[in-house]
Amino acid sequence: MKAVRFHEVGGPEVLRYEDAERPVAGEGQVLIRVAGSAFNPADAGIRGGTLPFPVVLPHVPGYDVSGTIEALGDGVTDFKVGDPVVAFLPMGDNGSAAEYVVAPADVLAKAPSSIDLADAAALPSVALTAWQAFFDLAGLEAGQRVLIAGAGGAVGGYAVQLAKHAGAYVIATASPRSRNDVSSAGADEVIDHTSAAVLDAVAEQVDVLLNLAPISPEEFEALVPLVRDGGIVVATTAWMATPGDEKRGVRTASVFVEAKVDELNQLVALVDSGELVVNVAQRVPLSELPAIHAKAAAGELRGKIVAVPAG
Secondary structure, eight states: OEEEEESSSSSGGGEEEEEOOOOOOOTTEEEEEEEEEEOOHHHHHHHHTOSOOOOOSSBOOOOEEEEEEEEEOTTOOSOOTTOEEEEEOOTTSOOSSBSEEEEEGGGEEEOOSSSOTGGGGGSHHHHHHHHIIIIIISOOOTTOEEEEETTTSHHHHHHHHHHHHTTOEEEEEEOTTTHHHHHHTTOSEEEETTTSOHHHHOOSOEEEEEEOSOOOHHHHHHHGGGEEEEEEEEEOOTTSOOOOBGGGTBEEEEOOOOOOHHHHHHHHHHHHTTSSOOOOSEEEEGGGHHHHHHHHHTTOOOSOEEEEOOO
16 A cells, blocks of 8 residues: 655655555554545644654654544454545554554544535544543533633634534634634634734633643743633643633633544534534645645645545
8 A cells, every 4th residue: 555654753845755564454454545644733733743652663643533443353343344434543553644544443423414424534633632632521502601712723613613612702812824623614803813812802800711822931821811710721732821810710621632522523413413514625646645735844734634545
């Protein structure tokens, strides 16, 4: 089979599009014929050695996958050959940037039937991140107010949609290039953080602050007064501490996304009911994935990219 792999950690230049041995499903696993492999910034971190996921070299990146089941390992009874599936794969295992990938059956969900199977790869990890931030950690409820800092990225798009679906009032920060996308996702207010001070633009305190933006610790700390007493600050920015305010009872939480299949099934159901939109900026051939890594490193990537194997 064809796969994108790296034989050493480093920059995008270490990626090779090459022949690789097709994996075999073991006990409790399935073999998936890949329809789509979504690129995530963490893929670049693993490739570059800056994220603490030990991998065996050569390594195939790509922990979001959509495809059809090609073969079943021993003990798998909940799926059958030919089933369309999506999954958030274990991040240290070989990933989906290949024509085939092996996955534990217990991380699989039936793929949405209302969208193209390849595009479904853009759903699992980023939508799960938004879900777990709001519902597992923040306990978001209808009628609450939320502020999403850095809503213009892939997680932000799902965060806005899920918060609105839950009945929250959503304030989002975004740059001019992503303002329309954030507004279309359902944000009630969109603040252009490049031209307005967020502290001045938010008129009333919020119940939940979700930070998705690569801001400085000082900038993050400055947003905490926008959270009401007893509220919560949630962040995906694991490289710095999440600030709170103990005196006012403002709690903190950090998102370390997990492959929770019950939640992924709920997300799939929302997609099929038309209540959650999966946005894919571009599909590229799998052979072009190294170039996508290079564009991401240069800061030239915008929107969710899905790599599609030939054939």
